[in-house]
Amino acid sequence: QKIYLHKGESIDIEWITTRNPGYRIEEKKYCPVSDGLYTVDRSSDNVSTRYLSRGKFSKTFTELGMSFLCRMNDKNQIHDIAACIVRETFKVKHIEIADDKIEPNIIWVQQNDLVRFAWKGKRKQTVVQIEPFTVTESKQQSIELKTSDENFFWPHEPSRHGCMYHQFVATGIYCFKAGDNQIGTIIVEPHRNIYSIQVFGDSYSHKVNTNDFIQFHWKATDAQEELLQITMDSNSSVVPDIAGGLTGVFDCALHKCNKIEQIFRQYFHTCEIYLLNIPQHGLYNFAYSDKPEKSLISVIVENGVDNHRVAYNEENSFEPNPLIVNRFDQVWFDSSSATIAAIYRTDELGNPYELEKPLFQPQPNSINYYMQEFQALGVYYFSTDINSNNKKKQEQKPTQPLAIVVIPEIRFHYRSIGKDNFDSDPIITNINDFVIWQFNEIISHRSVQLAPNETYEELIGCHERAIPGRHRQCLAIECTIPGTFFFANPDFERVYGSLENRLLSTIIIDPPFSHNCFVTSGHDFVPHVLHISENDTVSWALCNNEKNHQISVQLGEADEGQDEASFVDLSIAQYVPGVYHLHTFKKQGQYTVRSNRFHSTATVFVYSETSIRNEKRQLQEPKILEEIDTVNEFGKQIHFTCPNRNAILYYTLDGSIPTRRYESVLKYDPKQGVCLVESGLHILRAYSTEDNRLSSAIITS
CATH class of the missing domain: 2.60.40.420 (Cupredoxins -  blue copper proteins)
Structure with missing residues (x-):
């Protein structure tokens, strides 16, 4: 028996039996890693664990997926099974606006869902979309959004009863205000697709997303001589190291999987459907037969948008800090106390940027969610106005701002x-x-x-x-x-x-952020000068594993004075291998870079996009003159040419990136060229530099 449900629907099962001592019903899930069953925790539900001759089982399914409701006898054996398959959500969600509250005042929907706003009461009501994070500067009131075809709002005069629908196409946080200034919040999540895989089909490779559900389906009559079972092959599946293997991806340590009984194996075979979500990206190989000659079914799971949470407290400190995210990820800001604060972008020392408005300001009658999505790489700093609003806290030592490092998306x-x-x-x-x-x-x-x-x-x-x-x-x-x-x-x-x-x-x-990079030795920066564009990020790499190495970046030319408070230890090497410091340059100008370990300095020149284009500051990449074969003779010479006559070329032969000036990076001599004198496998990479110009792209051969 299979029962198909919508997300949010409930099921009630009642039974009466003359059998003594009776039955009980357990919700179980199938684990494809262990090939076992585990019981879903029902400690929060008022469900008896005793065997009853007359009883009732109730369950509201709040998540998509597949469960097996097993009727258990007094020997803890499965008597019979019903599969509950939750693979759809209601396309219309309802919000009721009463005279004193919005129910619910926060609602989660999926892309393309409809929301029905309805009210009927003594007070006149309306619905208008508002800015979710900011308020007006003068009166600190909600900012209404009433652009047709872009925003949702009640197009008539306020009324005591009314109804309107709106379809939410894009993900994000949406807020609206009722006629009595109550505020509701709608969070639109990505649509969750169901990808169908025919077990006995012709395709053995499939591609999905971490948001997707995978539905295996088959005909029991197509399985020859053996009962079909869907399991994962741990030897050939590849998952991220941080996930802790397949058992980490599926939280197997939290489950107490029991060996599958024959009755379940027979039921699973005749069920002809298995629905699951894989929450971690990677390559997952599924077996449907124990016979080694039967090919595995490969499911490639690409990474979706990840959500991260960061909390701030009344001391204006953040946890975790720093936070490493991928491009396009979302970061949710929560207060760990009753105090909801305004949130600002700052520099690395916690100083708010001039002329920039707060990113978030609390609004009365709102739950005050704040979420930031990161579209560009770099390092970003955030702080709150908690200390500035408290005179006693203003006298305390400034707290470290939150650093969010945005690294490239997983490709x-x-x-x-x-x-x-x-x-x-x-x-x-x-x-x-x-x-x-x-x-x-x-x-x-x-x-x-x-x-x-x-x-x-x-x-x-x-x-x-x-x-x-x-x-x-x-x-x-x-x-x-x-x-x-x-x-x-x-x-x-x-x-x-x-x-x-x-x-x-x-x-x-x-390593990320390698194109513009300083290599820091025990006494110097290499190179001494970098030329970059606005909003570019510069990284620092260490020649040794020194700890507590601090960097200062200040606008202006070098001088003798050093402000110790300007030195920052970002401490990200453990999160971003090969990188111990980052700085994103927001504005054009000349910057001086210092280390707390030595006196020599480096300089970064930051140009606007207009200056780079009009003054032709971007160098062209070098080109290789000779044909390079897959197999080359000992002593073969290779020469470069570059359209910029005054350019200096750097190259490597081991595949390492030449912009990181370690010992393996060589300066090109046009008289000698590049000579292949070591046997083995070589990868040639090169780029060009010149004073007052941005370095070229890197070529690889």
Whole structure:
């Protein structure tokens, strides 16, 4: 038996039996990692755990997904099963406006849902959308929004009864004001799609999002000789390190999975549907048969928008601080006390920017949610007005502002491999990215990682080191640490057939914010000068692992005085590998950079986009003059040319990014060129610099 429900609907099951001592009903969920069942915690519900000859089970389903309601006998064995499948939400949500309250005053809906506003009372009411985060400067009142086709509002005079509908297409936070100044909040979440996978279909590779639900379906008559069961293959699935493996993704430590009884296995087989959500990005390989020759079904789960929460208290301190997020993520600000404060953008010392309005101001009669979505990379600082509104707290030592570091979004890099169709160009990624190899034919081996000093003979024979596994069409690698990595593709010879080009895939993992970078030694900054654009972010990398290294960035030329209060220790190396400090330059000008470890300084020149365009300050990238083959002879020389005659070129041969001036970065000498004198696998990368101009893009070959 299968029961289909909407999110928010309830189910009541009543039973009467002459059997003694009777039954009880448990809600269980199936875990594809352990291939077991676990009981959903019902401690908050008034449900008896005793076996009854007459009883009732009630449940309101507030989340999409699939549950199994199991009738248990007194031996704790499953007597029979009903599947509850919650895969839709109501498309119309209701808000009632009474004379003294809005019910509910906060509501969550999905994209494209309709909201019905209705009122009938003694007072005249209306509905008008307002700015959710700010108020008027003069009277500190809500800012009404009444633009047709953009905002929602009651288009008539206030009335004692009325009804209106509005469809919410875009995600975000929406606030509205009733006629008596009550404020309601509507939070629009991304639409959750259901992606259908035919178990016995022709496709073994599928792509979804962390917001999506996956629905496996099959015909029981198509399964031959064995009962179908959907399980995950832990050996070939690849999930982020921080997730703690498959058991971490599905919170298996919190479950007490029991071995599946035969009655459930038979029921699952005839149920012909299994619905689940995978909340963590990665590659998940599902098995539907124990037979190794049956191919796994690969589900690639890309990352959706993540939500983060940060709390501030009456001391104007934030937790966590710093906060690392990906681009396009959302950060929700909460007060850990009864005090709701205004929120400002500040510099790294906590000083609000001049002429900038508060990002958020509390409004009477509102729940005062504030959310910030980050569209651009960089480091952003925030503070509240708690101290400025309290004279005693003004005398205290200023608290550290909240630092939010926005790193690149998690990207998935796809490579398709088939007969006469293989892209061998290096894949340039960031930390936390995923590389997915999709084969046009079924493969049965894992990838082989190669050493940079592999000989050509070792390269040809590397497939002998490949470890066999389950049949599948996808392989994945998570990019966890900076560096250059070489991989041979298992079964590549059979798929492609060329001894010359079958060899490898190259992955280059760059630290974020590496294009504009200072390398800090024990006594100096390298380089001494950077030329960048407004809103660019500069990173600092250490030659050693010194702790508590503090950086000061101040507008103006260098002078002898050093204000100790201007030094900042961002302490992000543990969150962003290879980076210990960041600074986003908002305004054009000349800035002086100092360290608390030595006296020498560096200079950053920041130009406007107009100046860069009109004065042609952007350098063009260098070009390679010779043809570079996959296999080159010892001593081969390579030369560059650059359209900018006065440009200085820097390059590396190990795939590392040349803008980070470590010892591996070499200065190009046009008389000598680049000479290949070491055997092994090489990746050539180069860029050009010049005084008073922005450096060029990086070329990779």
